[in-house]
Amino acid sequence: MSAHQCGCEGQVKQAQADEAEKYVKLAQIIDEYKGQRGVLIQALHKAQGVFGWLPEEVQIKVADGLDIPLAEVHGVATFYSFFHIIPRGEHTIRVCLGTACYVRGGKQVLEQFEKELKTKVRGTTEDRTFSLEINRCVGACGLAPVVTVGADIYRRVKLDKVPEIIAKYTGGK
């Protein structure tokens, strides 16, 4: 009888390799901006593009690399709503609650997402598939209420569309 092979080992190795590759990319980003002034926000944009969020380790590397105090890097990372210092779900669903969307029922849409995902706003689902956030206007007010999932945008979202939107990203799970 052959030993049961679960394949975990391979997966762990792959994850480690992925992680290492991300740090190589980070080093390239830092090199690109080194020695220039006013580049912190653009560098963090790119770093988050690689990691999906800004782990402490990444903030430290950016601070060292760009010769900016860590406190300032952290200050910037926490000031802007684009940057995340806690891990995110694979997809971020944002329901717009800007005034134009609000008057067209954005709040009810948000509540529906909360119900369907069983998580509160600013929370992440247990399986880390989704993070639920709000937007304060994405400049598509003519199509209110607006929901974005990553780069995808859904307009005029009605309550019964909510499960459909979620299903698109779970592959029917």
Next chain:
Amino acid sequence: MPLYRSHILVCTGTTCVLKGCTAVQSALIAEIKRRGLENEVKVVETGCLGISEKGPVMIVYPEGVTYCQLKVSDIPEIVEEHLLKGRTVSRLVYTGPVTGEVKPAHPGRQKEQRIVLKNIGIIDPTSIEEYIAYGGYEVLGKALTQMTPEQVVAEVKTSQLRGRGGAAFPTGIKWELTAQAKGDNKSVICNADEGEPGNFKDRLILEGDPHCVVEAMIIAGYAVGAKTGYLYIRGEYHQSVAHTEKAIADAKAMGLLGKDIFGSGFDYDIKVFKGAGAYVCGEETALIESLEGRRGESMVKPPFPPTQGLWGQPTVINNVETLANIPHIILNGGEWYAGIGTEKSKGTKIFSPCGDVFYPGVYEVPFGITMREVIYELAGGTKSGKPFKAVLVGGPSGACVGAESMDKTFAYEDLAPGAGALIVMDEDKCIVDTVNNCLKFFVHESCGQCIPCREGTKRMYEMTKSWTEGQGEEADLALMQALTSNLALTSRCGLGQVAGTAFATSYKLFPDEYLSHVVGAECPTGKCTMTNGGGKNNG
């Protein structure tokens, strides 16, 4: 180069993308190929055509027929009927209000006067050649080779153009101050941080005609003696970033940016900076902080940017729409521009009616137009057909205006338009609930530096929230008014200063609605759920 007999402009604006224009576009290209028309028909991408409502949208030139709500399955029919047989597919033709050269079927559109939006939906925003073919960069040549910087500034002063970002400061004077200030590394900043709910005009300009803004920024740089221009675009505007980056690269390749532009000895470069999601960064001093790589916190003024801005150097900062007027002013002269509009408000203004209106969208009209014309004729009145209740002019930071102001005119001396958002509410909407939402926006977006704004917006939010839950007390109303004026007087920047405006103005208009929430624990529209069961008085 093939000579095309038809051009098809497919809108790839943000909202059309969401509606699936990418698949429609690929299907179109494939079908054109399949029919062997690729040397006769050219497909180009354009930015938002202002009718996203009906997306995906495309316009077929030279006929100028607009097709809307397209599906991939409609494409073979359009290619077969329209492109091969020359017959319009009438079931797909758009008959609502349309931008561009297309004949307006919607009478309201005729009230438009397009100067800034002239190219939108007409040219391919990713093609510098097309911009040039439509007269682009000619004005830049004129300014750089035939005018002194002082003459450019004088022309802008004559036009009496005022800032379109909300504060309405005279642009010519701002440029003059910057030109006269001492500094060897001046900058021009284009403020494209458009973040206030209800505003989406700057996005339309950057997506649909990025070269116009680039050209204006170069002219501004020449006029004030700047070396660098910065385009600060909000992070959510992916397509604006993409189009402007391409525009800048193409302009560079043609020598319209860089060293010795038009042999005038003028060197100038433009950089794009992506914001990271903070509304306060639209405020000019916070924007400069952000450009310098820090938290976007507003600074005390003075000093003002024209004397001490980016990196401590004199800096012009202008809104996208303000700048987009510049090439037209230089081309036609300040006198021409000053002939449009009213006594004190010159030129056109772009409005973005949204909320409960029939045709939300972006409309450019001369100053002096009445609110009635914009809301009823251009935007088609309320979507539900129910009576109009109120409108937030400029967005959450603006005044709440009711039906009694319908015949007021949009002008700085009458009804100030703010940045142009018109968030319309019909009679079903609860004012208290909406104002509570506006306050939530300010709580979230306050940079937190000054206590009146940080704590005041929070208290105002909590108080209005309690009203929507039937937990208010009569004394609250006086407290809210005190907070409103307190914030107006003591906040460092505009965000805190105007946070109470929507409340104060709507309270004047709808005192009974407030009283019934606060004292009677009842919401007349039934929108608010009163947690104490509601109806304090009758129960």
